[in-house]
């Protein structure tokens with residue numbers, strides 16, 4: 317079987333959030349240093365992601381929109397050795413299937429940029445345009461042909477809160493990339509290329525974390541964990557300040573959050589939900605990212621080793637911090 321058939325097909329686009337995620341991941345894969353995300357009405361009426369990455373060569377432009385066209389994988393073995401975020405080659409084609417889109421891109425080899433406009437899944441316009449090196453993708457008329465999905469979107473506020481959490485996570489997770497977020501024509505936040513993690517946490521998340529963060533640096537032969545967790549005095553009524561990154565991907569990993577929460581509740585009853593910003597790094601052979609098409613749910617080999625590493629060490633650090 318060829319590579320394409322072996323990649324699990326699946327729905328990628330569930331909401332404006334999924335579009336923003338796919339577009340930003342493409343910008344990161346394209347080695348952008350500056351990424352600007354703009355949304356209107358929670359992304360339902362407008363999304364634009366602009367980057368200063370490599371751009372797309374003219375001959376690849378139309379190919380990029382074909383299902384399973386990816387410039388990032390050549391063999392099935394590559395699937396297990398993924399250093400780029402995208403690898404299924406289905407994001408752009410899936411976006412086109414449920415929205416209209418304008419793309420402008422320019423590479424360092426091209427004298428002039430190209431603009432393409434897709435409506436109803438068809439290329440309706442192509443022209444040359446003067447622009448900077450990089451790519452800008454605008455998405456609008458989301459789910460216009462799929463009223464059911466439009467109807468099940470959350471409110472504008474909820475959708476935009478989810479997107480802003482995602483951009484927070486990208487900004488925290490990627491050193492060396494500056495992120496800017498604009499919502500309904502209003503500037504919301506901006507991180508700098510060389511801003512360190514702790515100052516990003518204060519700026520983006522909560523100033524009150526200033527005196528409440530405990531630095532983590534834990535490792536064994538399989539896993540390296542770094543980041544911050546909150547002191548025992550700081551907690552939230554929900555999990556909104558919990559971020560787990562595995563090999564730089566923001567993931568949801570219930571067993572990890574639960575084991576950290578258990579550590580806290582073992583130390584202090586009713587500690588509710590601590591804040592944490594945990595970066596776990598491991599050999600990519602230990603990560604199965606392919607179990608869910610949206611790539612947020614992943615499965616680790618040697619999970620028990622990781623969970624006990626977390627339990628033992630985070631608890632110790634939190635107690636040290638008290639005394």
Ligand code: ADP
Pocket residue numbers: 338342343345346367369370371372380381385386387388401402403404405406407408409451
């Ligand atoms: P994947 O990311 O899985 O390869 P996508 O459908 O997301 O698939 O993108 C298809 C292709 O379009 C990518 O492989 C890449 O070559 C190109 N591409 C998409 N977005 C960008 C971007 N912002 N900058 C440069 N190239 C891009």
Ligand code: MG
Pocket residue numbers: 338341342401402403405407408
């Ligand atoms: Mg992609």
